[in-house]
Amino acid sequence: MAISAQLVKELREKTGAGMMDCKKALVESDGDTTKAIEWLRKKGITSAEKKSGRVAAEGIIGSYIHTGGRVGVLVEVNCETDFVARRDEFQALVKNVAMQIAACPNVEYVKVDDIPQEIVQKEKDIEMGRDDLGKKPENIKEKIVQGRIDKRLKELSLMDQPYIRDQSITVEELVKQCIGQLGENIQVRRFTRYVLGEGIEKEESNFAEEVAAQMGS
Numbered sequence: 023m024a025i026s027a028q029l030v031k032e033l034r035e036k037t038g039a040g041m042m043d044c045k046k047a048l049v050e051s052d053g054d055t056t057k058a059i060e061w062l063r064k065k066g067i068t069s070a071e072k073k074s075g076r077v078a079a080e081g082i083i084g085s086y087i088h089t090g091g092r093v094g095v096l097v098e099v100n101c102e103t104d105f106v107a108r109r110d111e112f113q114a115l116v117k118n119v120a121m122q123i124a125a126c127p128n129v130e131y132v133k134v135d136d137i138p139q140e141i142v143q144k145e146k147d148i149e150m151g152r153d154d155l156g157k158k159p160e161n162i163k164e165k166i167v168q169g170r171i172d173k174r175l176k177e178l179s180l181m182d183q184p185y186i187r188d189q190s191i192t193v194e195e196l197v198k199q200c201i202g203q204l205g206e207n208i209q210v211r212r213f214t215r216y217v218l219g220e221g222i223e224k225e226e227s228n229f230a231e232e233v234a235a236q237m238g239s
Contacts, residue, residue, distance in 0.1 A: 025049055033058055063202075078207045080107050086120035095120045097213040102206040115200045115208070118185075122193055123213050125186050132210050133181045133194075141178075145171050180210065 025048045033044040033055055043062065051057035081100035088094070099116045106112050123129060131137050149167045176182040181194040191199075193210075201208050 025053060029053065029055070078102050078209045080104050081208075081211075082107050082113065082116055084113070084116035084120045086117065086124050088124050092218040093124050094216040095123045095213060096216075097123060098211045100209045100211050101204070106204050106206045109204060111200060111203055112208070115197065118187065118196070119180075119193065119210055120213075122183060122186055123180060123215055126180070126183055127215075127217075128177055129180045129183060129215075130178050131180065132212065134175045134179045137175055137178060142171065142175065145174050149174075180213070 025045055029048060030041055030044045033048060034041055036055070036059065044058070047058035047061045048055070050061050078100040080103055081098065083096060083098045085097075086095045097116065097120045099112075099119060101107050101112060146167060149170045150163070181192065181197070183193050185191050185193055185196050188196075197208055197210065
């Protein structure tokens with residue numbers, strides 16, 4: 023069913039959850055506000071939004087090395103207290119986030135807001151120049167381009183990725199569930215992904231050319 027902007031606004035005012043979370047909750051609940059509130063609570067989203075402004079300076083740096091040792095990840099995840107940082111649930115979250123990063127080679131940033139403006143502009147320039155937009159009116163072209171850019175930026179964002187162990191939620195929702203469970207603000211701060219041999223220029227010999235050269239000499 024179609025969900026009105028007014029209904030989303032009302033749910034947001036009642037719960038403090040983000041607009042996209044509210045809209046998803048209403049879609050999942052067929053527009054029933056009471057059920058939508060329950061859905062948000064089960065996901066830990068309402069409590070997560072209330073804690074999002076609190077300082078998270080503790081936490082751990084986690085790591086994950088994929089089988090065979092060809093891909094490695096370091097990730098820093100912050101919470102509010104050292105007590106929560108030592109909790110098994112928090113450490114499991116950090117490990118799962120690190121595994122997610124290892125499984126997503128195209129992800130370069132924690133969230134869309136972290137993507138530099140020059141990258142956003144570059145993506146826009148690429149999309150505006152595509153042949154399939156040539157004959158469309160300018161206002162329609164802008165909407166199509168914006169939709170494509172939004173999709174592309176989410177592909178670069180860790181928090182917008184479907185969680186590899188449960189495709190029905192995103193990494194952001196996974197973190198919010200942990201916030202609801204542990205009662206502290208939790209933030210994925212930064213990560214680094216290593217791929218064996220990345221950036222090294224490898225010598226590639228062309229066997230056929232070598233044979234031809236030897237036959238000609």
